[in-house]
Amino acid sequence: MSDTSRTRTAERLTPERLTPDDDLFVRMEHALRLPVVNQCVWRLDGNVTDAAIAAIAARLRRGRLSRLVHRRRTPGRDRWVHTPAAGRFSLSDRPIAAGEEASWARRCVDAPLDTIRGPSWRLTAARSADGSAVFVSLVASHVVGDGGAVMTAVTEAVADIAFDATDTPPRLRDNLRDTATLLGTAGRAAAAMVTDRRPTTQPRRDSHPETPAATTAVTAGENAPVSAPTTILTIRSDAFRSAASASGGTPNSLFVAIMVGALERTGRIHPGEAIGLSLPMSTRTDNDRRANATTGVTAAIVVDDDRYRDLGAIRTACKSAFRTLVDGPSPAARLGIVAQALGDRAVRRLAANVSAPLCLASNLGELDPRFASLGTGSVGPVAMRSVASTPDLEVLRSMAGGISGWASESGGLVTLCVTSLDPDRVADDQALSKVVADELGRWSLTGSAWGT
Secondary structure: OOHHHHHHHHHHOOOOEOOHHHHHHHHHHHOOOOOEEEEEEEEEEOOOOHHHHHHHHHHHOOOOOOEEEEOOOOOOOOEEEEOHHHEEEEEOOOOEOOOOHHHHHHHHHHOOOOOOOOOOEEEEEEEEOOOOEEEEEEEEEOOOOOHHHHHHHHHHHHHOOOOOOOOOOOOHHHHHHHHHHHHHHHHHHHHHHHHOOOOOOOOOOOOOOOOOOOOOOOOOOOOOOEEOOEEEEEEEHHHHHHHHHHOOOOHHHHHHHHHHHHHHHOOOOOOOOEEEEEEEEEOOOOOOOOOOOEEEEEEEEEOOHHHHOOOHHHHHHHHHHHOOOOOOOOHHHHHHHHHHOOOHHHHHHHHHHOOOOOEEEEEEEEOOHHHHHOOOOOOOOEEEEEEEEEOOHHHHHHHOOOEEEEEEEEOOEEEEEEEEOOOOOOOOHHHHHHHHHHHHHHOOOOOEEOOO
16 A cells, blocks of 8 residues: 555544644634525536436536535534435426526526535536527536536546545544644644734725726515626637737736726725735635635735736736745635634634735636536537625625626636626626626627626
8 A cells, every 4th residue: 555545544534534624714704694605507508418417417426526424512524425416416397498597507506505514515507498409507606616626527427437435433532632633733823923024815805986887776675585697708719819919918917907907896996005905715625525715815906997908918927926926825724724623603703804805816727527517518608707605795894805707718718707796886686797798898808688
């Protein structure tokens, strides 16, 4: 047996615990009342059979996403419980009318999830009214998987790759050892935070109330979660690359520029300001069992119209940001380690000054055809996004977030998914769609509504 195999075997002999990143999303769901879910929506050829989708669902139920959280009442890390019952699959007998594709995807993402009681993910499929397409939505709590985990789970299901879902029952000595380890790790992280001069969270920004974008008021029902406004657009890949090249950039730097421009159009930032743009990065490795394995860097971007002529400054800023990912845990990461040792009430107090990213750009690049087709051979556009939902808009306001976007490429199309966490400037999907469409127009690009 190799050293690597021995290590993995030893790891599986103890209960599988949540990491600080996993715990962060558990607290957002259960302590802060702001659950975050990841959604993938496929548009496949109408010839794809219901049986093919059902087969994928059956394999997902045996895969890495099918896990729930068993919480500990005493200090110590929560543990995973793998179970096929964590997933739900449904085939809709109600066709999707033309122009209703985005609304259907919204209903899928708004369906409730619960990572303690289940379900932690849902796979839903429906056909277009004219029979030309099959739409498939996979919604998974961010607790059980980040974007990389979701893509890995789907790819494993397509290839019928087995996932070891055997759980090791906890013993008293396991729990005692885990408690001691967690408290020691949290103590060292807290000490490091005292000596680290870098800011723990992004500072809250001036809201610029004098120049808000036009919005439509949204009132959430008392007990009905409302997901943040989102828009999904597709753009021809060749047109997107041409626009990037015309300004001396890459598809990634163009995507970043579009996100900065969309944020500026909401009235949140002004020309001449320097902003911190969040760039998520996967740290997932081969045979990685972690639910969440994403870190992030911050690029310093100056808001000016020069970007429409030359993307060089944005490219340089992003490269500089990526080079900073060698300095060990950030203050925010250390805060997460400390929070894992605390109860929900303490975490709520600790989170009082934590803010969401002002601007986030997550580029998933060109998708694996196995993932983009769900193994059916029908490669089309795949919309991928991360959405927060809450029955209380004040929770969104308290996070002081801005604009977040995700980009992916498949089937000759770039798919952009953009979300607003600023209910006072962009309160609904229609307002956000106009913001993004106007910004694409500055690049001579036209986006098609999702599903068309």
